[in-house]
Amino acid sequence: MNPKITSIQMFGIETPIIRAGDDIVQALEASLQDAGISPVDGDVFVLAESAVATAENRIVELASIKPGEKALSLGEKYGIDPREMELVLQECDELFGGVPGAALTITKGILSPNAGIDASNAPDGHVVLLPEDPRKSSETIRKRLEQRYSCKLGVIIGDSRTQPLRLGCTGLALGISGFVPVEDARGTFDIYGKPLRLTYKAAADNLVSAAELLMGEAGERVPCVLVRGAPIQMVDESPEMPTISMEGCMYFGNIIKSRKEDTEKEKQ
Amino acid sequence: MNPKITSIQMFGIETPIIRAGDDIVQALEASLQDAGISPVDGDVFVLAESAVATAENRIVELASIKPGEKALSLGEKYGIDPREMELVLQECDELFGGVPGAALTITKGILSPNAGIDASNAPDGHVVLLPEDPRKSSETIRKRLEQRYSCKLGVIIGDSRTQPLRLGCTGLALGISGFVPVEDARGTFDIYGKPLRLTYKAAADNLVSAAELLMGEAGERVPCVLVRGAPIQMVDESPEMPTISMEGCMYFGNIIKSRKEDTEKEKQ
Numbered sequence A, B: 001m002n003p004k005i006t007s008i009q010m011f012g013i014e015t016p017i018i019r020a021g022d023d024i025v026q027a028l029e030a031s032l033q034d035a036g037i038s039p040v041d042g043d044v045f046v047l048a049e050s051a052v053a054t055a056e057n058r059i060v061e062l063a064s065i066k067p068g069e070k071a072l073s074l075g076e077k078y079g080i081d082p083r084e085m086e087l088v089l090q091e092c093d094e095l096f097g098g099v100p101g102a103a104l105t106i107t108k109g110i111l112s113p114n115a116g117i118d119a120s121n122a123p124d125g126h127v128v129l130l131p132e133d134p135r136k137s138s139e140t141i142r143k144r145l146e147q148r149y150s151c152k153l154g155v156i157i158g159d160s161r162t163q164p165l166r167l168g169c170t171g172l173a174l175g176i177s178g179f180v181p182v183e184d185a186r187g188t189f190d191i192y193g194k195p196l197r198l199t200y201k202a203a204a205d206n207l208v209s210a211a212e213l214l215m216g217e218a219g220e221r222v223p224c225v226l227v228r229g230a231p232i233q234m235v236d237e238s239p240e241m242p243t244i245s246m247e248g249c250m251y252f253g254n255i256i257k258s259r260k261e262d263t264e265k266e267k268q
Helices: A024-035 A049-055 A069-078 A082-091 A134-149 A203-215 A253-267 B024-035 B049-055 B069-078 B082-091 B134-149 B203-215 B253-267
Strands: A007-013 A044-048 A059-061 A094-099 A102-107 A126-128 A154-162 A169-177 A224-228 B007-013 B044-048 B059-061 B094-099 B102-107 B110-113 B126-128 B154-162 B169-177 B224-228
Touching: A007 A024, A007 A203, A007 B203, A024 A049, A024 A134, A024 A224, A044 A049, A044 A134, A044 A203, A049 A126, A049 A134, A049 A154, A069 A082, A069 A094, A069 A102, A082 A102, A094 B253, A134 A154, A134 A169, A154 A203, A169 A203, A169 B203, A203 A224, A203 B007, A203 B169, A203 B203, A253 B094, B007 B024, B007 B203, B024 B049, B024 B134, B024 B224, B044 B049, B044 B134, B044 B203, B049 B126, B049 B134, B049 B154, B069 B082, B069 B094, B069 B102, B082 B102, B110 B154, B134 B154, B134 B169, B154 B203, B169 B203, B203 B224
Parallel strands: A044 A154, B044 B154
Antiparallel strands: A007 A224, A007 B007, A044 A224, A059 A126, A094 A102, A154 A169, B007 B224, B044 B224, B059 B126, B094 B102, B102 B110, B154 B169
16 A cells, blocks of 8 residues: 555444443453554544443432422423433533423533433433543543553544434544644645635544444444544643534524524513 | 454545546546555445535636625625525525525535535635535446446545534535445344434444545545445445434424524514
8 A cells, every 4th residue: 555645544442331330441451452452642542421421420310310390391391201301400501492302402511412311321220421521531531541551642532413404323522632623724725725714624523423433322332442543633631622602503593593582482 | 453353444545636527436546546545345435525526517607607686685694705695596405594604505405504515625716516416426436436346335425514513524425325324223222232212323424524534624635535344234226315304303493493483574
């Protein structure tokens, strides 16, 4: 192969089922050894948030939750178990509407249907909340892996999300460490040498989507994908995931309006 | 490496600048040969829609366009060149609101800001429309590549798109051929053996997002990424990209409402 060719390799890292309280870094180390893979500088670990959250004991038994009045009424409105709805209200920063099965929330600063709470891959009668602080989790895991393998790594806590008017889930980074999650390409030029008007590359989200090709949503027991060779900018910190305002969002610009009208109606 | 490990390889295929009327398959064949890469069964070619559209002569000189009254008023409303706005109106199936710089449309059945019309990577004073029929283009390209390399391939015409409340572009498949674009995982089970409630995997969109790690948005001259080893389901046809209704969409469920109110207001 021509050495000028850019290429990326991805490895699905199978582990035993991660259970509450497990040490996810130890599990990864064992699986990497089994697989005969040694991390090198620039490798990025994409971790499924459900595995990280489970290891962090973020599992809740629904029978232990008493839904309040608001959870009862919103649960009925959106067709969500009122006990789960109670957890959604506790976990989210903001709730602003929804459709059957999905209440739209901002949780830990990120748009998350149902506050990211999920019954999939949780023990029967339980749900998994999002990791307490995905950015901090990714940093802790990165530092431990970097020390173990003596190299500079990236770590992403990844989730899946539907896209507007599309069927199917793609990837989304909840928290990252060790690289620049969104690349600003505004100072660069197109193939004709014209400056690009406005272009950011969602490197972290693209890495999660790439990883989901090997991870799957179901029981594949592949909670981690190692990505090698991605042309990203490594940094020794844990940048926040940049977001945009509702007003500036192509999709939500309109929703704001409908919300304003709702509020006005309530005032009448 | 343990042979049980699942892995994916991706290669960025650099080509000379694709110009109007070029044969994109010939350009790819030459670049693959230069790179020393021979496609094999199951390989997927992700092609940038701008390169495919350019080869298909979908370039329009803005000076040749006379904007109508509607284009003038909508152009002003959304801060878009009225000549480009005229093309947006001609190309889209439906336009339903927007924010400064982006009119939200459905074009060729797919949610496309500004009908997918783009001035980036177009000659000065010109814009590139979407390929006339992305699904058909992907099929034609696939059949020619399959014949040339005597193997079963997938082809995607990919575009980039922002996500709700996120900064940065990720990948989206406009048209595909040779594999199942969205995998239905509803009959499968989670790691605890419980049936998954509702889960589709957007394999095609994830492949485009993965490819964008090597493609970039700017002048990298990498209009194609070859993905090898992705665990997708190959088929000898060109399935439509499945979409969901506005009513069932987590994000647009609310927008519909605001549109209804707009319509009601206009009637008053």
